[in-house]
Amino acid sequence: MKRNTIWLAALLFLAAACQEKVTSNQQRVVTDAASLQVALDSAKAGDVITMANGVWKDVQIKFGGKGTEDAPITLQAETPGQVFIEGESDLKFGGEYLTVSGLYFRNGYTPSNAVIDFKFDKEQVANHCRITNTVIEGFNQMSRDRKDHWVEFWGRNNQMDHCYLAGKSNEGPTVRVEIKGRRNIKNFHQIVNNHFGPRPRKGGPKGETIQLGDSFSSMSPSNTTVANNLFEECNGEVEIISSKTNFNEFRNNVFYKSEGSLVTRHGNYCTIDGNYFIGDENSENIGGIRLINTGHVVTNNYFYNLKGKSFRSPLAVMNGIPKSPLNRYNQVTDVIVAYNTYVNCPSPWQFGVGTNISQKEVLPLSEIRSARPIRTVVANNLIYNEQGDTAPVVEHDKADGVTFASNFIQNQGVRFDERQGLTSTEMTLDKVGELLYKPTTASAVEAYQGFEFDQFKTDIFGNSRTNDTSIGAMIKAPAADPMILDKGQYGAGWFSNEKETKEPSMIDVHPEGTDLVDKLASAEAGDVIVLMPGTYTLTESLVINKAITIQSKDENQLAEIIYSGAAGTPAFQMNPKGELILSQVILSGTGTQQAFASLEQNMSSHYNLRVKGCEIKGFDYVLKAYKETFAEEISFANSTLRDCQNGIELSQETNDKGDYNVEFLTVEGCVFDNVKANVIDYYRGGYDESTIGGNLSVINSTFTQCGGKESNGILLNTRGIVNVNLEDNTFKNNSVKLVALLWGAKNNTHANNQISNSGKIVVQENLKLTLVY
């Protein structure tokens, strides 16, 4: 018995030792959700859990446990990018020193409020956790109003790095840092080296790429760092980054053709240093930095080719509301804007942005932004214009609380509103890299030494400012082009968002049988369906869920599509990601259908529609867009729309939260004849000064016998749309009271329209709208 006991003891000892060894540095490969969760629940510091390659569908990962700084617990993909998280899936961190790497979220959406959440619940938050080398792409909820965040930060000292996130179309910032609750303040989160790929326009607010806190937590210290990221075409809304807490830092990020600004929306004492804002000749929507609140320091930033104005100007310093409500606009005070460089940015500095003193009659006093910036210093900045600018400084309200000192401008001899502290001088311009230029003053200039300016120790490239009094963002060029737009420097190493361009196939289709339906279904995105002459009779909707062009073979002998499907169904059913160009086609209904319509629900992504040279007749609606649907672009060109009960209907966002159904609606060279109601009905509701959307252009078109059944007596309904242009049109014998009721305070214009027996165009300066906030 004794001998047995000894043996048993030895065996147990070995087993324990073995166990210990396995436990202390375990490597496990898991292949399904259940075993994954078991592995996670038992993981110890230093463990590595590997998810097998393949599609993981409907998986909710809860990653708790406690790693250590030296030995985190790691969850990784077998091959980075080959572990696909799809369906209703999410990932939650709820422990310490946990790392997740290499996942690819696609073809699905989160069943919770976040795709990646740094908490289990408000008590159990993550600390020192990290998501890296991961992609989230198009992981959208089924409807636009269903809000979520793709990454939600809670706790402290968490990090997202080398990730790629793109394509979010539903409500809610892509990344949100939450600091409600003491566990989440002073968090020092790091959002670094990521690639934020294109985020499409959302068509209303709540489409930020990053939001740090909210107004209700705007008194708390967050200390979040956003650095070295690329923001590419982040067009969700007017704010790319909405900083709403204190002491955040934004360093060395590149904003590339992104329609919005970095905005210090709430909160104070943020640092914005060494960032690049690169614009586009053709877009006035690309902005720079918009400042609200107290104590921010804006240094060493580079602004290139930005054409944005007002809210979207390269530097927009806003007016505040005196004694502002917590969720509105505090006055700008104690701000420094120093050592920045502006190249080819018209009117780069705009002050008193958002002043709305003139709208006192339609707004409550608590909405009137009349408090001008004070105790603000703008110094040691350079402006270089290849084309002279008559107004480099725009004062929407007086900039009398701003001190300008030692700013210099090369303005090609063009006179401008000179002022003390902004002096014209000769400069040369040297290319430092792609889209990167360094202006240098021809003669030495003296830098202004403001309070604590000695703390600005380096330039945008990290060159020391010690013993160098250069102004502007750059002291000297780096040895090599820093390649700020080299996408390889950002995001997941295994992922590229560069798509190969494919030559479109031209697919001939004949009128007989189901040839059109079949070939449309099998066509690839980008293909062109070519309709042979003849009549195409359809009884079911054509589903458009990819980019497709449908055009007649012979422009002298147009193909005709006759749709006789069920009442209330569309000839063309626009699905998510559907992009239709319909060209040179006659499209007829039998009076009860829609020519084009979105899905009634589950429009998880936007669609586009371009109609050129077509004739559309005999429908209940030409276009019917349902609620929570969005198109970036809808255009009708050189087409005839006639004998329809309703025209172009894009007015379903009636809850007045600032949303709308299409970004750009363009009608050019068209004929509207006998369209009885909703001829053009385009609506955006809610007072929301930072929704700068809705764009309607109606040019060179003719409207006759239209609008007779329009209940409000207005032919073209544009209520709440910010940008409207009616030009060179003819309105004749339309039985309406008004052709249009335009909004004078916004960018609504009309010119050279011929109106007879059709009412008139009225401009109302101020519109009374429901407050969104």
Place this chain on the structure above:
Amino acid sequence: MKRNTIWLAALLFLAAACQEKVTSNQQRVVTDAASLQVALDSAKAGDVITMANGVWKDVQIKFGGKGTEDAPITLQAETPGQVFIEGESDLKFGGEYLTVSGLYFRNGYTPSNAVIDFKFDKEQVANHCRITNTVIEGFNQMSRDRKDHWVEFWGRNNQMDHCYLAGKSNEGPTVRVEIKGRRNIKNFHQIVNNHFGPRPRKGGPKGETIQLGDSFSSMSPSNTTVANNLFEECNGEVEIISSKTNFNEFRNNVFYKSEGSLVTRHGNYCTIDGNYFIGDENSENIGGIRLINTGHVVTNNYFYNLKGKSFRSPLAVMNGIPKSPLNRYNQVTDVIVAYNTYVNCPSPWQFGVGTNISQKEVLPLSEIRSARPIRTVVANNLIYNEQGDTAPVVEHDKADGVTFASNFIQNQGVRFDERQGLTSTEMTLDKVGELLYKPTTASAVEAYQGFEFDQFKTDIFGNSRTNDTSIGAMIKAPAADPMILDKGQYGAGWFSNEKETKEPSMIDVHPEGTDLVDKLASAEAGDVIVLMPGTYTLTESLVINKAITIQSKDENQLAEIIYSGAAGTPAFQMNPKGELILSQVILSGTGTQQAFASLEQNMSSHYNLRVKGCEIKGFDYVLKAYKETFAEEISFANSTLRDCQNGIELSQETNDKGDYNVEFLTVEGCVFDNVKANVIDYYRGGYDESTIGGNLSVINSTFTQCGGKESNGILLNTRGIVNVNLEDNTFKNNSVKLVALLWGAKNNTHANNQISNSGKIVVQENLKLTLVY
């Protein structure tokens, strides 16, 4: 020549060395303002400048220069306390490492906005400067509405220590820390070891003892420390300390019988640790800590014998305004109240303080405090009641956002509103020192371990909490009584505010000649003028500028004073610091004078008036108080007021900024007969929820034939007065519409009044008032 050169060099070297020596440690005594300024302007690090003993009148000291940490420049009194700064004088710091010591500011006021200012101007502020061992006493502006501060902090790292400040009566906090402008944030000022002596009631807002910033700078970090100070009878207004910035610390201060609270009025994340709040059985005005905003930590505080309620309760946690305007009330969030001890404080914990949901009809929505505290923890506190309390927790609004944990109460078996986290238990009470008691639970209790509670490392006395799970403010008593009320521990070492009590002299006065006038003028404060029987005829006002009693010798044969001075002049002219007790005297006018009146201006301090057993008749006014005058107490007892055009008129603060003319107005056992207008006219205007004043008591009095000429038809005018009690009075044959219009929402009551042919008493629940802010 060579030899000469060498000699010259040697000489120059010596001279330089000499110069160096003198410069490096110069000691100068100065005797007048001009030489003082010369000395200051040329002072170098390490220098000491001594002001000669004596009175320095109308001196404005500008102290610039640069000392160093090791060698500050010092300005000192020849003998501390013997350098008297009087007249229109002030002191400004505008350099670095400067120390001022031993001065005594009295008999004057500042011609600028501060007596001691830590700046020359907004660009040139003080850093590392110090005022110490100095007294400012009664250094008041001539009128109440002329605002100033006695000490204004600007810059960074400045200090006030071992100073005594008392008696400020005009508008403006005694000490104000300014943080507007980047030079003044993160200032780490130290306000330590001072004695804040009595500050009289101001009679309206803006009478704080310390105010840190304001709402407009409430987003900025201040990091000011207020520690180890004694606040004695700081009664200026409802806020003793008004913290309006972030990250301030209040440690180990003693608040002794001070009518107000330490209030986190704006700003966030303050630390309130180890303070003593000592009350008084007889006062409901003495408060504790009132919380507004986010992130405060309240630990280790001791509350004793506080009878304050609501705004003034020992712990008042306020309701906020949703989306509050910047200058109003943010919601309480993320607050911790832990390890505090409450001894003999009825209803110490009050939540939802300031809720005014019921006043929606008279207030704009932006004034409605409906946002209850959230994410707030109240844990590990002890309550000890010698008399059981039926409601230790008062919920003005629901405390459903507050987590209570491990709080214990000794309630003498009295049932109370028990809840989870507040448990009745047996305790003993041990005396630790004067007014200092330590409750101990009879059996061990378990402390709640909240998030970051491990950071509460010590108790109120500095005992370590490591390995000790005791709850309440005290782990164990210190070896000896800490003598928290020993005034020798605070303020200037050479100064004591303890006054010797003097036995009053009884001064007999005869009716003849100017005996009364002469003896009144020569009497000392506290003396009693005794009027022999007879008639005293006066043609000039009697000036009352000290504490004096005037009474008849024989109560069966009352002396009569007949005043026949100019129309509109008073028999008794109340001057600053005048305190009159008029007892058993007949006072007659000739119809055009005032019996009592304040000065029309220059009332730099308050006055008091008590009338007992007198008959007053034949005046235009019984009492006329002018604007910007203030009495702490006015009373009429057992007196008859008859045949006057006007009665008691205290209604001059008509600019509706919350001010009023008397704190306590008491009428008891009086007869009002044929007083035609302004019978009692007492007014406070402006909606200001934190002015808790105006106190009117009218008891057991009779009014007949009064008010007939009152234009508004109300006999007793009390508009805006917060505390009104009308009880046991008789109103008969007064030709008015109303006896009184009371304010139901405030503490206005009436009981047991007999009213005949005099209208009625109406109670209006809500009063519509001008907003003060």
